[in-house]
Amino acid sequence: QSVLTQPPSVSGAPGQRVTISCTGSSSNIGAGFDVHWYQQLPGTAPKLLISGNYNRPSGVPDRFSGSKSGTSASLAITGLQAEDEADYYCQSYDSSLWVFGGGTKLTVL
Amino acid sequence: EVQLLESGGDLVQPGGSLRLSCAASGFTFSSYAMSWVRQAPGKGLEWVSTISGSGSNTYYADSVKGRFTISRDNSRNTLYLQMSSLRAEDTAVYYCAKISTFRRGDFDYWGQGTLVTVSS
Numbered sequence: 001q002s003v004l005t006q007p008p009s010v011s012g013a014p015g016q017r018v019t020i021s022c023t024g025s026s027s028n029i030g031a032g033f034d035v036h037w038y039q040q041l042p043g044t045a046p047k048l049l050i051s052g053n054y055n056r057p058s059g060v061p062d063r064f065s066g067s068k069s070g071t072s073a074s075l076a077i078t079g080l081q082a083e084d085e086a087d088y089y090c091q092s093y094d095s096s097l098w099v100f101g102g103g104t105k106l107t108v109l
Numbered sequence: 110e111v112q113l114l115e116s117g118g119d120l121v122q123p124g125g126s127l128r129l130s131c132a133a134s135g136f137t138f139s140s141y142a143m144s145w146v147r148q149a150p151g152k153g154l155e156w157v158s159t160i161s162g163s164g165s166n167t168y169y170a171d172s173v174k175g176r177f178t179i180s181r182d183n184s185r186n187t188l189y190l191q192m193s194s195l196r197a198e199d200t201a202v203y204y205c206a207k208i209s210t211f212r213r214g215d216f217d218y219w220g221q222g223t224l225v226t227v228s229s
């Protein structure tokens with residue numbers, strides 16, 4: 001049982017928009033801690049996708065965006081592409097220790 | 110270019126010990142906190158441990174506290190994870206990751222991982 005809750009899976013057709021939610025509580029996201037998102041392509045290490053709630057590291061396409069409100073955060077992917085098929089994880093602090101969401105598998109139909 | 114290269118993963122019996130290493134390059138190693146994050150087969154990411162840049166502060170997940178020890182050698186740009194009293198549930202790919210800043214708390218670079226298998 002992860003401290004941060006994500007849907008196990010989402011799917012969308014190429015070109016569509018999908019969102020992945022990350023629900024926390026008053027001890028993590030709701031306490032004002034930043035939320036970060038990672039993309040893990042099959043068989044590879046995770047890669048930082050969104051930092052500090054909505055910042056894209058250099059090289060990350062602007063099709064990826066993040067937002068945060070209250071005790072939740074969301075990752076949005078627009079113009080879905082086949083190469084976006086991957087696992088996505090949110091991450092934050094809880095009681096000053098690092099925590100991850102359970103992960104969401106994105107399937108591009 | 111930041112590079113993190115883990116090594117030391119192996120097959121070990123329950124109750125055994127193992128030391129993982131992570132060789133870092135491409136940044137001022139001593140200026141950054143470093144972490145270990147693991148991923149059991151077919152499962153999600155789990156934070157394991159973090160050490161401050163100087164090595165003076167360490168943090169552990171409850172699941173490994175008292176069994177694992179994180180350390181670093183800033184003169185060798187190397188991060189370590191000493192694992193003891195290993196259990197089957199410690200079987201995972203172990204990633205070393207650089208923390209961008211303590212305040213933000215994100216992992217901006219990751220190694221390729223090293224596999225630890227605990228089995229008799």
